Amino acid sequence: MDRTIDALALALEKLLGAALIVAVAINFVNAVGRYVLGTTFLSADEVQIYIMVYIAFLGAAVATWRRAHLRMDVLVQRLPKSAQRVLAGAELVLVLVLAGLVLYVSSQYVAQMASIDARS
Structure with missing residues:
Protein backbone atom coordinates (compact mmCIF):
# COMPACT_ATOMS: atom_id res chain seq x y z
CA MET A 1 0.00 0.00 0.00
CA ASP A 2 2.84 2.41 0.84
CA ARG A 3 4.43 1.90 -2.58
CA THR A 4 1.14 2.73 -4.27
CA ILE A 5 0.72 5.92 -2.27
CA ASP A 6 4.39 6.81 -2.85
CA ALA A 7 3.82 6.45 -6.60
CA LEU A 8 0.65 8.53 -6.35
CA ALA A 9 2.50 11.21 -4.36
CA LEU A 10 5.27 11.34 -6.97
CA ALA A 11 2.75 11.65 -9.81
CA LEU A 12 0.86 14.32 -7.88
CA GLU A 13 4.10 16.20 -7.23
CA LYS A 14 4.87 16.26 -10.96
CA LEU A 15 1.31 17.38 -11.73
CA LEU A 16 1.57 20.18 -9.17
CA GLY A 17 4.85 21.32 -10.72
CA ALA A 18 3.17 21.45 -14.12
CA ALA A 19 0.22 23.33 -12.60
CA LEU A 20 2.60 25.93 -11.18
CA ILE A 21 4.18 26.39 -14.61
CA VAL A 22 0.70 26.82 -16.12
CA ALA A 23 -0.21 29.41 -13.47
CA VAL A 24 2.99 31.36 -14.16
CA ALA A 25 2.34 31.18 -17.92
CA ILE A 26 -1.22 32.44 -17.47
CA ASN A 27 0.06 35.28 -15.31
CA PHE A 28 2.73 36.19 -17.88
CA VAL A 29 0.31 36.12 -20.81
CA ASN A 30 -2.21 38.14 -18.83
CA ALA A 31 0.43 40.75 -17.89
CA VAL A 32 1.63 41.06 -21.48
CA GLY A 33 -1.96 41.35 -22.65
CA ARG A 34 -2.73 44.01 -20.07
CA TYR A 35 0.30 46.22 -20.69
CA VAL A 36 0.96 45.61 -24.39
CA LEU A 37 -2.45 44.90 -25.88
CA GLY A 38 -4.57 46.74 -23.33
CA THR A 39 -6.79 43.72 -22.68
CA THR A 40 -6.77 40.66 -20.44
CA PHE A 41 -8.14 37.16 -20.70
CA LEU A 42 -11.54 36.68 -19.14
CA SER A 43 -11.31 34.82 -15.78
CA ALA A 44 -7.51 34.43 -15.91
CA ASP A 45 -7.17 35.66 -12.33
CA GLU A 46 -9.78 33.20 -11.07
CA VAL A 47 -8.08 30.30 -12.85
CA GLN A 48 -4.76 31.27 -11.24
CA ILE A 49 -6.37 31.43 -7.81
CA TYR A 50 -7.96 28.00 -8.20
CA ILE A 51 -4.66 26.53 -9.42
CA MET A 52 -2.80 27.98 -6.43
CA VAL A 53 -5.41 26.70 -3.97
CA TYR A 54 -5.17 23.19 -5.42
CA ILE A 55 -1.37 23.38 -5.36
CA ALA A 56 -1.42 24.40 -1.69
CA PHE A 57 -3.83 21.71 -0.52
CA LEU A 58 -2.55 18.83 -2.62
CA GLY A 59 1.05 19.86 -1.94
CA ALA A 60 0.29 19.77 1.78
CA ALA A 61 -1.05 16.24 1.37
CA VAL A 62 2.14 15.15 -0.41
CA ALA A 63 4.34 16.82 2.23
CA THR A 64 2.36 15.19 5.02
CA TRP A 65 2.65 11.75 3.44
CA ARG A 66 6.41 12.18 3.11
CA ARG A 67 6.66 13.64 6.60
CA ALA A 68 8.31 16.70 5.08
CA HIS A 69 6.01 19.24 6.71
CA LEU A 70 7.34 21.70 9.25
CA ARG A 71 7.28 20.32 12.73
CA MET A 72 8.52 21.56 16.08
CA ASP A 73 9.65 18.33 17.70
Whole structure:
Protein backbone atom coordinates (compact mmCIF):
# COMPACT_ATOMS: atom_id res chain seq x y z
CA MET A 1 0.00 0.00 0.00
CA ASP A 2 2.84 2.41 0.84
CA ARG A 3 4.43 1.90 -2.58
CA THR A 4 1.14 2.73 -4.27
CA ILE A 5 0.72 5.92 -2.27
CA ASP A 6 4.39 6.81 -2.85
CA ALA A 7 3.82 6.45 -6.60
CA LEU A 8 0.65 8.53 -6.35
CA ALA A 9 2.50 11.21 -4.36
CA LEU A 10 5.27 11.34 -6.97
CA ALA A 11 2.75 11.65 -9.81
CA LEU A 12 0.86 14.32 -7.88
CA GLU A 13 4.10 16.20 -7.23
CA LYS A 14 4.87 16.26 -10.96
CA LEU A 15 1.31 17.38 -11.73
CA LEU A 16 1.57 20.18 -9.17
CA GLY A 17 4.85 21.32 -10.72
CA ALA A 18 3.17 21.45 -14.12
CA ALA A 19 0.22 23.33 -12.60
CA LEU A 20 2.60 25.93 -11.18
CA ILE A 21 4.18 26.39 -14.61
CA VAL A 22 0.70 26.82 -16.12
CA ALA A 23 -0.21 29.41 -13.47
CA VAL A 24 2.99 31.36 -14.16
CA ALA A 25 2.34 31.18 -17.92
CA ILE A 26 -1.22 32.44 -17.47
CA ASN A 27 0.06 35.28 -15.31
CA PHE A 28 2.73 36.19 -17.88
CA VAL A 29 0.31 36.12 -20.81
CA ASN A 30 -2.21 38.14 -18.83
CA ALA A 31 0.43 40.75 -17.89
CA VAL A 32 1.63 41.06 -21.48
CA GLY A 33 -1.96 41.35 -22.65
CA ARG A 34 -2.73 44.01 -20.07
CA TYR A 35 0.30 46.22 -20.69
CA VAL A 36 0.96 45.61 -24.39
CA LEU A 37 -2.45 44.90 -25.88
CA GLY A 38 -4.57 46.74 -23.33
CA THR A 39 -6.79 43.72 -22.68
CA THR A 40 -6.77 40.66 -20.44
CA PHE A 41 -8.14 37.16 -20.70
CA LEU A 42 -11.54 36.68 -19.14
CA SER A 43 -11.31 34.82 -15.78
CA ALA A 44 -7.51 34.43 -15.91
CA ASP A 45 -7.17 35.66 -12.33
CA GLU A 46 -9.78 33.20 -11.07
CA VAL A 47 -8.08 30.30 -12.85
CA GLN A 48 -4.76 31.27 -11.24
CA ILE A 49 -6.37 31.43 -7.81
CA TYR A 50 -7.96 28.00 -8.20
CA ILE A 51 -4.66 26.53 -9.42
CA MET A 52 -2.80 27.98 -6.43
CA VAL A 53 -5.41 26.70 -3.97
CA TYR A 54 -5.17 23.19 -5.42
CA ILE A 55 -1.37 23.38 -5.36
CA ALA A 56 -1.42 24.40 -1.69
CA PHE A 57 -3.83 21.71 -0.52
CA LEU A 58 -2.55 18.83 -2.62
CA GLY A 59 1.05 19.86 -1.94
CA ALA A 60 0.29 19.77 1.78
CA ALA A 61 -1.05 16.24 1.37
CA VAL A 62 2.14 15.15 -0.41
CA ALA A 63 4.34 16.82 2.23
CA THR A 64 2.36 15.19 5.02
CA TRP A 65 2.65 11.75 3.44
CA ARG A 66 6.41 12.18 3.11
CA ARG A 67 6.66 13.64 6.60
CA ALA A 68 8.31 16.70 5.08
CA HIS A 69 6.01 19.24 6.71
CA LEU A 70 7.34 21.70 9.25
CA ARG A 71 7.28 20.32 12.73
CA MET A 72 8.52 21.56 16.08
CA ASP A 73 9.65 18.33 17.70
CA VAL A 74 12.86 19.23 19.51
CA LEU A 75 11.28 18.70 22.93
CA VAL A 76 9.23 15.69 21.85
CA GLN A 77 12.35 13.84 20.69
CA ARG A 78 13.77 14.09 24.22
CA LEU A 79 10.75 12.33 25.76
CA PRO A 80 10.54 8.56 26.30
CA LYS A 81 8.90 6.56 23.48
CA SER A 82 5.72 5.97 25.51
CA ALA A 83 5.27 9.71 26.08
CA GLN A 84 5.96 10.36 22.39
CA ARG A 85 3.16 7.95 21.47
CA VAL A 86 0.75 9.64 23.88
CA LEU A 87 1.66 13.04 22.44
CA ALA A 88 1.23 11.73 18.88
CA GLY A 89 -2.26 10.49 19.78
CA ALA A 90 -3.15 13.83 21.38
CA GLU A 91 -1.82 15.60 18.30
CA LEU A 92 -4.00 13.46 16.04
CA VAL A 93 -7.10 14.15 18.14
CA LEU A 94 -6.36 17.88 18.15
CA VAL A 95 -5.88 17.94 14.37
CA LEU A 96 -9.14 16.03 13.84
CA VAL A 97 -11.03 18.44 16.13
CA LEU A 98 -9.54 21.41 14.30
CA ALA A 99 -10.41 19.89 10.92
CA GLY A 100 -13.97 19.33 12.14
CA LEU A 101 -14.18 22.95 13.27
CA VAL A 102 -12.91 24.18 9.90
CA LEU A 103 -15.43 21.92 8.15
CA TYR A 104 -18.27 23.27 10.30
CA VAL A 105 -17.36 26.93 9.81
CA SER A 106 -16.79 26.39 6.08
CA SER A 107 -20.15 24.67 5.67
CA GLN A 108 -21.84 27.61 7.41
CA TYR A 109 -20.11 30.00 5.01
CA VAL A 110 -21.07 27.92 1.98
CA ALA A 111 -24.68 27.81 3.17
CA GLN A 112 -24.65 31.59 3.63
CA MET A 113 -23.24 32.14 0.13
CA ALA A 114 -25.79 29.72 -1.32
CA SER A 115 -28.63 31.56 0.42
CA ILE A 116 -27.72 34.78 -1.40
CA ASP A 117 -27.10 32.86 -4.64
CA ALA A 118 -23.44 33.91 -4.79
CA ARG A 119 -21.42 32.19 -7.49
CA SER A 120 -17.78 32.18 -8.43
